[in-house]
Amino acid sequence: MLDIPVFGTSEFRSKQFRLNEKFLFWIKVDKENFSSAAKIGYRDHLKLNEYDQMEKDFLKFKFFPLYELSGILKKTWIRPMLLSKIIFNAFSTLLKSNPEYIEETLPENILKEYNLISRKDAILRINFPIELSDTETARKRLSFEELFYLEIILALKKKSIQNEKKGITFNKDIKELTEKFKSIIPFELTSAQKKVMNEIYTDMRSDKCMNRLLQGDVGSGKTIVAVYSMLIAIENGYQAALMCPTELLAEQHYKSISEFVKSLNIKVTLLVGGQKKKLRNEILYDIKEGKSNIIIGTHALIQEKVEFKNLGFAVIDEQHKFGVMQRAKLKEKGFNPDVLVMTATPIPRTLSMTYYGDLDVSVIDELPKNRIPIKTALRVENDKPKIYNFIKEEIKKGRQVYIIFPLIDESEKLDLKSAEENYVILKDNIFPEMNVGMVHGRMFWYEKDEVTEEFRKGKINILVSTTVIEVGIDIPNATVMVIEEAQRFGLSQLHQLRGRVGRGADQSYCILIAKNLDDVAMKRLSILCETTDGFKIAETDMEIRGPGEFFGIRQSGILNFSCTDLNKDKDVLETARKIAFKIIEEDPQLRKPEYSVIKKAFMKNYKDSLYLMEIA
Ligand code: ADP
Ligand code: MG
Numbered sequence: 001m002l003d004i005p006v007f008g009t010s011e012f013r014s015k016q017f018r019l020n021e022k023f024l025f026w027i028k029v030d031k032e033n034f035s036s037a038a039k040i041g042y043r044d045h046l047k048l049n050e051y052d053q054m055e056k057d058f059l060k061f062k063f064f065p066l067y068e069l070s071g072i073l074k075k076t077w078i079r080p081m082l083l084s085k086i087i088f089n090a091f092s093t094l095l096k097s098n099p100e101y102i103e104e105t106l107p108e109n110i111l112k113e114y115n116l117i118s119r120k121d122a123i124l125r126i127n128f129p130i131e132l133s134d135t136e137t138a139r140k141r142l143s144f145e146e147l148f149y150l151e152i153i154l155a156l157k158k159k160s161i162q163n164e165k166k167g168i169t170f171n172k173d174i175k176e177l178t179e180k181f182k183s184i185i186p187f188e189l190t191s192a193q194k195k196v197m198n199e200i201y202t203d204m205r206s207d208k209c210m211n212r213l214l215q216g217d218v219g220s221g222k223t224i225v226a227v228y229s230m231l232i233a234i235e236n237g238y239q240a241a242l243m244c245p246t247e248l249l250a251e252q253h254y255k256s257i258s259e260f261v262k263s264l265n266i267k268v269t270l271l272v273g274g275q276k277k278k279l280r281n282e283i284l285y286d287i288k289e290g291k292s293n294i295i296i297g298t299h300a301l302i303q304e305k306v307e308f309k310n311l312g313f314a315v316i317d318e319q320h321k322f323g324v325m326q327r328a329k330l331k332e333k334g335f336n337p338d339v340l341v342m343t344a345t346p347i348p349r350t351l352s353m354t355y356y357g358d359l360d361v362s363v364i365d366e367l368p369k370n371r372i373p374i375k376t377a378l379r380v381e382n383d384k385p386k387i388y389n390f391i392k393e394e395i396k397k398g399r400q401v402y403i404i405f406p407l408i409d410e411s412e413k414l415d416l417k418s419a420e421e422n423y424v425i426l427k428d429n430i431f432p433e434m435n436v437g438m439v440h441g442r443m444f445w446y447e448k449d450e451v452t453e454e455f456r457k458g459k460i461n462i463l464v465s466t467t468v469i470e471v472g473i474d475i476p477n478a479t480v481m482v483i484e485e486a487q488r489f490g491l492s493q494l495h496q497l498r499g500r501v502g503r504g505a506d507q508s509y510c511i512l513i514a515k516n517l518d519d520v521a522m523k524r525l526s527i528l529c530e531t532t533d534g535f536k537i538a539e540t541d542m543e544i545r546g547p548g549e550f551f552g553i554r555q556s557g558i559l560n561f562s563c564t565d566l567n568k569d570k571d572v573l574e575t576a577r578k579i580a581f582k583i584i585e586e587d588p589q590l591r592k593p594e595y596s597v598i599k600k601a602f603m604k605n606y607k608d609s610l611y612l613m614e615i616a
Helices: 011-016 053-059 080-097 108-113 119-127 133-163 176-184 191-205 222-235 247-260 277-289 324-332 349-354 381-396 413-430 445-456 491-498 519-530 534-545 547-551 570-586 593-615
Strands: 023-029 040-047 211-216 239-243 268-271 294-297 311-316 338-343 360-364 375-380 400-404 436-439 462-465 478-483 509-514
Touching (some): 040 080, 053 080, 119 133, 133 593, 176 222, 191 211, 222 311, 222 338, 239 324, 247 268, 247 445, 268 277, 324 338, 375 381, 381 478, 436 445, 478 491, 509 519
Parallel strands (some): 211 338, 239 294, 239 311, 400 462
């Protein structure tokens, strides 16, 4: 028995606890000093009522659940132990009046085969475990359910896309454009590029509506694949569109793609915000009348005013930078066009099975042969003089350099100010004899483009930048990437930034400068020094930051699991996906009697999610 002085001798306490009454206490005990009353911290208590049978049942459990409070429930309103008792009472009352209240949502045979407990048991045991291991057994079962229904939704969505809306059949055998294009590409395609081109071609020739994700690490050459696919659409009489996340990238693509198709008699058009009204009207007219064949732009492409004559093929570059709604909006601009979404953020398999689960996936798993792996080093502030000397030497060799400052959110004024101040110091004090330029997200796109063009032409030696150059920019002569305050970036983002160098045949370098380098940051950043494999980096990034954060898709609601931890439950996901897809393949209407459980649970709990996914 504990001594009462733990609680002091306050008037209040002595009125609260009277002689001959029984209480259950929640206390925090210091393991080292178990016997010393002074080390015992009071958390909460429950006054016991010996006539309350339900309470007696409750107290038989070895473990007492404590709930996180959410919504309007505050600690000051309801004490945690009382809440636990109320929840237990609610369960008992409900189940007494209707033992089947917690309905099963998975078929018998699946439960048996995968050794899962019933839903009722899972919900009871996760709240009131008999053994501590019960919570994990229960969580696994509930996680299985979450993932299973997510995959059922994805399988249904995929099925409905395949069945209901027939896509365009791009089967005219003209091949004039594509063959000619292949002959003018100034380099040899990698076998991975050829492979994915074939996959796309096969899809486009069939009447199935293509929804394909093209994954390929930075610099793997996705653009050329996109151009080739767009040409297939064009030689079949359709328009093709390419949507990019930034104006800078749209402009760059516009220039390089115009150059690629120069001899093919194709009209390439750029549509971005901020174009002069007269020009814009001309552009809109060209798109509507079908005078433009390839239309490249930002989200300006999906505005209401933009009408296409016959959009047959839509490409979305750097898909991970877009919200989930935008893919659908671009698609709506045409009559069920084929869609190719591209991303350089290698997506861990667990994520591509969930977030992109309805897409077919093509992977470019090979870099062009002329590439030399980028050398990456981790440095600290004190190393800067050495780094600056190194930069000077590289510039003497004719190379160019990026210096990146962290402006994670382009609206962050303080960061912008510091980036600008640093730019002035670099320009005036450190590299007075060099040409130093700067781009940041707050500049107008044509200003950014002007500076970027100067850099491309070699007139600028050092480009100081925020993360606006993260995606897509392709300037092969740039061989040094210095990233300031590298510890503030996510690993995948650093990998993307690093991908701006190593694009030509010269040795490239990436120097990460870290401030306040603790062990965790050290471990994180070292991974970049060890590998240039985007998949490995993405896996680690996801483990460290969690899937929602990793992808910036927390708001989408799709990955808001309550019992699943994608890092832990990879196997569960694989299994759930396999079964769900098999079931929907076999019986998409879920008519078989053994699937009635699934149908019922789906209609009750998940129908709305299908709708949500439909518009995604
Ligand atoms: P990403 O996949 O990152 O979008 P890009 O399409 O921008 O990559 O290609 C990167 C660079 O590599 C470009 O300059 C492109 O012209 C070039 N490239 C693409 N394919 C090949 C190849 N097979 N051989 C050599 N260079 C290539
Ligand atoms: Mg690209």
